[in-house]
Amino acid sequence: MGLVAVGAGDSLAAASAKGVFGAEAWVTALLWSLAGYAFATAAAAEASSAEPRADAPRSGRHRLARALLPLAALAVFPAACAVDALADGGLDAGTGSYYGAWFLATCVAAFARQAQLLVEHRRAVERERELRADAQRRAAEMEALTGLASTMTEVLEEAPMVERGLDALRRAARTSSSALHLPGEDGTLRLAAATGAWSGECVWAPARAVDGPEADVRGRRHVLRLPLAARGQSLGVVTLVRPQAEGPFDPELGLLELLVGQLGVAVQHARDYREEREAAIRDPLTGLYNRRYFYEAFAKELHRHERYGSGASFVLFDVDDFKSINDTLGHHAGDEVLVRIAQLVLPLIRPSDSFARIGGEEFGLLLPETGQLDALLAAERVRTAISRATILPDRHVTISGGVAAMPQDGSTREELERKADAALYWAKRNGKNLCAVAREAEHVGAPGAAEGMLATLHAVVAGIDSQHLHTRDHSENVAAYAVALGQALGLGEERIVHLRRAAFLHDIGKVAVPEEILHKPAELTAGERTQIELHPEVGGHMLAHAGLADEARWVRHHHERMDGRGYPDGLAGEAIELEARIIFVADAFEAMTSDRPYRRGLPVDVAAEELRRCAGSQFDPRVVDALLELLAGDRLTVLALKSG
Template identity: 35%
Template sequence: ASGLRTDIALQFDLGFFVSVVAFSIVGCAMALRRSVRLERYFWTFLLTINVLTFISQAWYSWYLGAVDTAGPPIPSFTDYVNLLAMIAFVALVAGMIGVNRWDMTALVRHTVDVAALASMGFVLIVLFYVDPLLAVDGAAHDWVVAWSIALYPLSGIAILGATFSTIVGWKSRRWLPWERFIALSLAIYGVGLLLSPPFRTLSDYSTFNYWAVGYSLMFLLGHYFMLMAALYRLTSSDTWALRPTPAFRRSAHSWLSIALPVLFLGMGGLSWMVATDVSNPSDVRFLAWFSAGAMTLGLSIRGIALVLENGRLHERSITDELTKLLDRRQFFISLADEVESAQRYGDPVGLAVLNIDGFGVVNNRLGARVADAVLLDIATAIARAAGPDNMAFRMGGDEFAVIIPGKTATEVREIVHRIRGAILLVDTRCELRLTASLGFAVFPEDALDHVELARRADAAQYYAKTHGRDQIVRFDAARDFDFGPKERAERLINESHLSTVRALAAAVDARDAATQFHSRNVARLSVQLAEHLGFDRKRVEMLETAAVLHDIGKIGVSDHVLRKRGSLTPAERREVNNHAALGERILAGTSLHEVLPWILSHHERWDGTGYPTGLTGEEIPYEARILAVCDAFDAMTSDRPYRSALSCAAALQEIDLNMGTQFDPVIAEVFIRMVGRGQQATNEGLIASAELQQQA
């Protein structure tokens, strides 16, 4: 009877469990062939893990049936293969949270945190979970056995933590069926590994063991759910909603910066006390020394990494993203500091402000990507010509500034001439030659404080720009820097043109009752999002203007097409898609040269499938990516002839679904948080109002 029960257990293990694992391998392979991008990465590693699990379980079943029903020694071949499977799972999680996009200091800090937590968990599992189980029979046991068994519950904790911090933690919209099965499968597998020490220490196939069969059933269920996930994925037409996202966000995990060091310090102190107590067994003391060393090393490396990371974050916070020059906000801080120091020691301070002449032509002719490369070359040329003793800044667009401390007016003019000459040599990738209009002023000769110095240097630059360009002008109090009759006339003509264009944009919106407030709504959302992203006031105003005018090209789309309730024909679709390029041409005669690429590209998609030019990712102007999100949100939450309006929550879900395909993931995530907080505040206000009415 005992032999019969043993045969049944082995047949169950070999016939059902191994077979289901084999089927899940086939399912994962089929899902892999269907997937793309991040999802392909996910199914590749899931397939690898299943193959390793199949090899491990097949060898384990063979050993029980052919060698010894008591099971293989610990550690054995199956333990080593399972360790490889766990390493593959760690690689899967690392790819899912976008480790490759972390900078080195953040990577080191998070790696040290995870390693220290793993060391702490390993020590606690060995001392308080595995050792008591091995001591049940009162016989002495090898520490290698205890350590090998302890790796399984540690892996289970890692799987549970990773599952709930990635797959479950990412879900801000409806679950797809196959996603539920994946999460459930991994959760069951994690619980199974957490409960593995009793199975490894108490099970014996020489007699029928309900614990062993129940344990195998748990893993059988986990692989069954994984097989179901693959089958559901094969029948699903949805694109995958998950996307790489930064782990350990400051907003959500700021408490970890305090909790982890305190935890490491407490565990290190406790471990040191256990290690120095000679009454404890040698293997326990060894583990305690290991824990104390890991905690101490973790705290030390973590502290160094934090210092380096904070330095990098500070540098990024004051640096322009494209040109790597100091930004506008840092300009005013540095200028105030230099003028204050000059007042104290009696030194002069020069300030040069320059604007690139005709840079909008480069942008319009060659596109945003080439224009950005040219702008980077200009910034590099300015920084080199200014020299290491002076500070170069990007003020926004094609406007730059250079603070020149400790130099006389003559020396400042020489440096400004050098900067002008360096700009003339910049390669524009076309026949156009770049020039610059430069103005400068010197403290204390031309101004008495940093505010006046900045204003007068900017006035000199504007005078150079409006009186012939390609020249250097020093501020002179005796010269009239105000507008002359000609400049006033040109300014009035330009403002009149802009007024006409704005009226035309309003007329476009008014053609359809469903879109009469669309441009204003997009402008309002764009301003809020830009402020959340840290734009300065001038850039926010430019973005607002672009948002108001972004659909002006629809003046060339017929009413029949705009109001059509059914699907568009290919010709009608081309007519609609042409509105962005037409809008750019309408605005080309105004002074809005800088916003033209934003309006042209606001229907480009992050994955390169947008229009009119098919730009991808970072090639799309940053402001155009902002307009894309705000435009899509207002369109989805408004009634249109071909569909009813979506709710705010449903629209946010759609934006979440298309992060990384249609929208810039970072901008979309900031937008979702911004609108979500506003919606929550509105709901709370309505609830409070209702409660007050009830009390009344």
């Protein structure tokens, strides 16, 4: 309808201008109508394509309308002139002026309309770009918000939550890197997590505390620091870095503050969850794991064994005479003992181990991927550390332990607990301050005279070692060296258990040696040395009487030499059992490296050289080589006793 109105208006205007309604007037009107139609159609085509879709190509009709119709309208002028000239026999000045004026007016109108449409088109395109950019920005903001919200609901651990939160910030702000610094124990900010190219850009963004957003430009990079806080408390600082070409952070500052605020809330929630979880699995007195957590860890190890066949060991500890401590010194002293034991043990175990207070004065130690012998050695480290520590000023506190290994001692928690408890009970009956394995307790059998004798032997050895500062824990150290050598030489676990016992009891015969000779602060005379040399034979008799036949032989012969010049039987070479040769080397190394009343201990390298020099004549070369290899590979802890 608009096109018809334009054509009719132009026709009437042309006819009125002529003043007559003759034939030439109607032809002129028709031509002007075509011109009006052409301009109107071109304008309509331009208007319809002023805001095109970016992905929709323009049609051929629109392109022709915009290009050809204005040209057709301009062709009306010569056509109208030709009609008028044919009708009147010529073109007078008035008529030419009339048509010229209309032609100029038509050109001005056409070009003005085209210019107007071009300006409107450009404005529309720019507006469309702005709308699209705004839509993309809002989409990125929404993605960042939803991503961080998802992280808060899906992740409860602080470390992965922080990493995902920083990644969301990096995407939202188009940064090249992002980082979070948290205060350490001394209050200094320390890097907790980072994403992107932080390792190469950290030099441009040194950590510092801020109370609000802080923007900076360094090294052609925009740096933005935002405080991480929750519940009115500062938690740390978030740092964002992006190239200077990306522009400042001002447009996204509101969003980034919102995201960092959400991240602060998420971090605080993660810490609250961790504290609540820790409270649920920790013993409130000692801070150790409680029975509930320990049994959960136990169940996981059992499942791992069922699925992969992996082994594990369980050690049950009990404080010796704990009831007496409570009765005589009060429950406060008993609590102090439990707390100190926890503090002493935790540095001795691996991160993968679980140490828990499972009731009263009982503690449990779960050792994944650990066999019976290694578990026994770990238990011995715990027992020795507690025995050597001054836990109470006027009372010597000790602990006993029982070891059960999976699968040889059982494949259920109940079986392992029962076996470990039996071994613990055996250690208690045999003098306390001991650790025993389940098989050891079963081997000895039911309580009897022999077991009572064994308890006495352990007590005697402890008494001999404790009589002088220079010999404290000597037998324990020799036993530790002997076990390490037995492992290096490929002895089986059962033999090493017996070897350990023999090494611990190797000096039991010194009970028959006068104390003034044992602790003489000078070198011994020939007669005194003869008395000292009686102790292997005496010790062998004592162990045989206790029913320990193997241990009795090894103790009797632990001073026999490879060249046959040893004592008491003058055995030589392979006639001396390997276990006795191992104890001989372990005893000699411990004696050489430890202080004595009449001399200082030798340096480890000097002692090793002395063993090497005497290998073949005094010591078994194979055992000496094993010890030297352990020392060279830093696989042997030297337990030399020093006087100060």
